[in-house]
């Protein structure tokens with residue numbers, strides 16, 4: 001046990017950590033730091049609501065559907081309101097993309113330099129059954145000049161342009177894990193003091209692992225490469241672990257080593273997870289921790305987004321495992337590529353040279 005680390009947490013609150021990190025950037029204005037604090041504050045409020053949801057009738061369905069056609073839970077709506085309010089009141093954010101809102105949300109802070117994409121409460125199917133759930137956020141600097149509303153171009157930037165990303169897991173303990181591109185750090189919430197304390201400094205995910213997380217209920221419609229990788233995991237006696245809350249499955253695999261996969265399936269032809277506020281932020285985290293994320297063919301963070309709520313397949317976690325999955329997908333796609341080439345060759349009109 002590294003007592004120094006333990007000793008540090010009492011002294012190293014999230015606020016102090018953010019301040020210290022800001023000193024690394026001489027020209028920093030403090031707006032990103034304040035934005036991270038605003039998110040942490042909203043997370044504390046949402047954490048309180050989640051903890052007492054069974055007592056104050058905020059469990060269960062809200063009675064409407066979000067743009068994804070999913071039934072909104074009351075806590076989905078409450079979390080959405082809490083985070084949007086915190087981001088709006090902070091003043092640093094001009095525009096928000098939220099899983100719970102069809103359109104981009106203009107905050108009225110036209111001087112705000114930042115855009116946030118957020119999944120206020122991830123793992124909706126687990127809210128009422130006391131299984132870990134989470135919040136996922138991604139922060140970009142706007143590309144349009146300040147002084148007016150944020151634009152689609154400000155919101156639809158590739159993951160490589162993120163300036164910060166993170167998640168909060170509401171589980172056996174509540175943690176906030178985030179990166180600003182200089183490593184990944186985790187903070188555990190101390191309820192009695194109302195503070196997040198550094199508990200997991202400089203998280204590094206193992207290069208490989210023996211945990212695979214995928215909903216095998218859809219295995220009938222897995223593409224051959226995905227099916228081959230799942231079989232490979234079984235042949236290796238890997239442990240299957242699937243909570244059904246992305247943040248919880250991702251967090252476990254980040255710390256222990258493993259891979260989370262949500263592939264294209266018959267039910268979800270482009271995968272289920274959303275690029276802007278689920279895949280990109282976790283891809284930034286996992287890459288900063290030494291892991292990898294792709295859609296099976298392309299690095300997640302290099303995908304050019306076209307729509308705020310677009311979905312994409314995701315293979316994320318320990319580097320070796322993601323690369324093994326990509327290799328099996330490429331191998332499975334090989335025949336098709338060959339066939340395509342042969343077909344192309346066949347279609348090239350052959351000019352027969354007529355001897356004069």
Ligand SMILES: O=P(O)(O)OC[C@H]1O[C@](O)(COP(=O)(O)O)[C@@H](O)[C@@H]1O
Pocket residue numbers: 070099119121122123124125215244245246247272
């Ligand atoms: O039930 P399925 O199809 O396996 O999907 C589970 C996945 O969907 C999600 O619940 C999607 O997130 P939301 O709950 O935010 O819509 C993930 O947390 C989880 O990994």
